[in-house]
Amino acid sequence: MKTINNIIELVGWEAIKLLIGLIGVLVVVVVNALVLTLAERKVSGHMQRRIGPKEVGPCGMLQPIADTIKLIAKELLTPQNVERPLYFLAPVIVFIPVMVSFVVIPFDAYLQVKDINVGILVILAFSSLSVLSILLAGWGSNNKYSLIGSVRSVAQNIAYEIPLLLALLAVVLMTNSLSLRDIVESQKGLWYIVSQPIAFLVFFIAGVAETNRTPFDLPEAESELVAGFHTEYSGMRFALFFLAEYTNIFIICAITTTFFLGGYHGPILPGFVWFFGKTYLLVFVILWFRWTFPRVRFDQLLNFSWKLLIPVSLLNLIVTGGILKL
Amino acid sequence: MALTNPVAIVKGAVSLIIGLGVTIKAFFSPVVTVQYPRVELKISPRFRGHTKLVADKDNPDKTSCIVCGMCEKNCPSGAIVKVVGEKKEGEKKKTLTSYILDFTTCSQCGICVEICPVDALAFSAEYNRAVFTREGCHFDLVKEFEKRKIH
Numbered sequence: 001m002k003t004i005n006n007i008i009e010l011v012g013w014e015a016i017k018l019l020i021g022l023i024g025v026l027v028v029v030v031v032n033a034l035v036l037t038l039a040e041r042k043v044s045g046h047m048q049r050r051i052g053p054k055e056v057g058p059c060g061m062l063q064p065i066a067d068t069i070k071l072i073a074k075e076l077l078t079p080q081n082v083e084r085p086l087y088f089l090a091p092v093i094v095f096i097p098v099m100v101s102f103v104v105i106p107f108d109a110y111l112q113v114k115d116i117n118v119g120i121l122v123i124l125a126f127s128s129l130s131v132l133s134i135l136l137a138g139w140g141s142n143n144k145y146s147l148i149g150s151v152r153s154v155a156q157n158i159a160y161e162i163p164l165l166l167a168l169l170a171v172v173l174m175t176n177s178l179s180l181r182d183i184v185e186s187q188k189g190l191w192y193i194v195s196q197p198i199a200f201l202v203f204f205i206a207g208v209a210e211t212n213r214t215p216f217d218l219p220e221a222e223s224e225l226v227a228g229f230h231t232e233y234s235g236m237r238f239a240l241f242f243l244a245e246y247t248n249i250f251i252i253c254a255i256t257t258t259f260f261l262g263g264y265h266g267p268i269l270p271g272f273v274w275f276f277g278k279t280y281l282l283v284f285v286i287l288w289f290r291w292t293f294p295r296v297r298f299d300q301l302l303n304f305s306w307k308l309l310i311p312v313s314l315l316n317l318i319v320t321g322g323i324l325k326l
Numbered sequence: 327m328a329l330t331n332p333v334a335i336v337k338g339a340v341s342l343i344i345g346l347g348v349t350i351k352a353f354f355s356p357v358v359t360v361q362y363p364r365v366e367l368k369i370s371p372r373f374r375g376h377t378k379l380v381a382d383k384d385n386p387d388k389t390s391c392i393v394c395g396m397c398e399k400n401c402p403s404g405a406i407v408k409v410v411g412e413k414k415e416g417e418k419k420k421t422l423t424s425y426i427l428d429f430t431t432c433s434q435c436g437i438c439v440e441i442c443p444v445d446a447l448a449f450s451a452e453y454n455r456a457v458f459t460r461e462g463c464h465f466d467l468v469k470e471f472e473k474r475k476i477h
Contacts (some may be wrong), residue, residue: 047349049358138378292349307330 014248022111030248033232034064036246040287047291074235077185079142084233086140091243094133095121097126098247105254108183108264108271118324119180122253124161126208130244131157134219134229137241141232149228152221152298153212157301160209160216161311162191167203170313170320171197172261184263196320200260202313205252208250211245213286215293223295253282369451374434376427378450379471389471391446393420397438405432407464425467430460 008016013086038053038060053060078087089158104119106112131154138150172178174195175186193200209216220228227289232243257263264271266278296304360367382390393411405428411420439447459465 019400043353046353046357049352049355051357051359054361288349288353289347292345308335 018113021103022099025099025113026121029099029243031111032250033243033246034068036065036249036283037064037242039283040290043284043287044291046287047288062153064086064208067238071239072236073204076235076237079232080155082211083140083142086136087232089227090133090137090140091237093136094244095240097129098244098251100126102247102252104180105251105258106184106263107275111264111272112181115179116183118178120172120178120183120255120308123251124165124168127248127251128157130159130248137233138195138229141229146227146229146231149219149225151229153229155211155219155298156212156216156301158307160309163202163313164206164210165307165318167199167206168200168255168259170317173317173320173324180258180263184265187262188265191260193260193263196260198312198316199258199320202309202316203259204256206305206309208286208289209257209301211248211252211286213249214290217295218298248284249286250279253279253286256282327344335336338440339361346427367467369453371451373449373451373453374436375450376429376432376465377432377438377467378453378474379422379425379467380448381444381471381475387475388443389422389468391422391425391442393422394443396441396443397447398442400437402435402437403431405429406438422468425468427465429463 041063042052042060053063056062056066078084082205094226101123102117103113104122106115134153134157135150138146138153141147171183174192175183177183177186217244219225220230225231230238233241252273257275260277261282262274263278265274266274269277349373379389379391382388391409393409393412395409398406398409408424409422409427410424411422419446434449436449439449
């Protein structure tokens, strides 16, 4: 006990808290990826009236663990003539912004690694970094499909980050704060999905595009680009991209919950149950989208953002500002 | 341009919601696949598997085959390789001892089943037999009949 106190005095309470928080975040990231890989296959199965994986463990519950072991055991193949430093760096970089975004998300009233007063800016700034890693992966792979995939991804992410930000700005205008905790606290009475339905829709659509999910999955487009930017990756490197993709889905859904669905607010049950419940409901909606909507064409994708989402979200912002001023 | 036409946007949005309705209905509908090695479908009674010997109505331990050889003679592909019987002591008719069906050439045409004067042949419902050699496809129907009797 004494030594623990000494250590706390030495490094400071804040650093210890951050460390514990980071470990917690890592656990959430890994568990979320395991749950989502299984959920994706199960949901896809039932939407096609099959039952999905069922052999490993009861009802196939241990399937993601078996998949993980397989991925870890696989050989890390490096193709010839790849741009070596970039090729190795890309899967590492893809994972960092994902981890940082978790730090500011309030899972419960007192369950947040660090409440930064520009929280949402941190998330948006770091999530746009993941585009960089996709570009590095596509460029470094020395493969035409990878390059096409990553170029598409960059164009798409730049186009959809604008409506994403504008939609959130309307909420920020209403709360006068960029801190996620303040935003959740201000939704105690009324969730912003009621007062800002257009911002919610725009944000969710842009979020789906941002995570490269169907119907906006052009960077991966398995039927035309093999697997897009991660065609040349195998084993654990591929698993990192996979992990980042699923964590991105979780983050987008968590931000939507925080901004529009009242975060951890809810009757009877503890806050984090509400938070995760709402988040996974949104995750289910994203999976549901995947098995319903076909992929859009690239010109449709960009037109949709520049000609519809951005004007609508700008208009929404102006109207919100006007009403608040009155 | 569809994106500047509000009517088209509303129509498109409605169609998207209808699409979501279709998939969620499928999500909650019962599963239609059969988990094959664990569960098997019931085979239709008129399914044509390879032929099998039928038990005699009066004496279920024995086949009603009288070893007339009609099936062997009438088989268009020569798939019935040999039908052998012997006359046991104290019995009027011959008893079948070996009936080899070469399933590699059999086309399940059913002439043997049709022509059998005592209706000793029928189609089995077996569809998932696997063999490793060509000779594995030479089924001895008498042995199979004996095996079925035990079960």
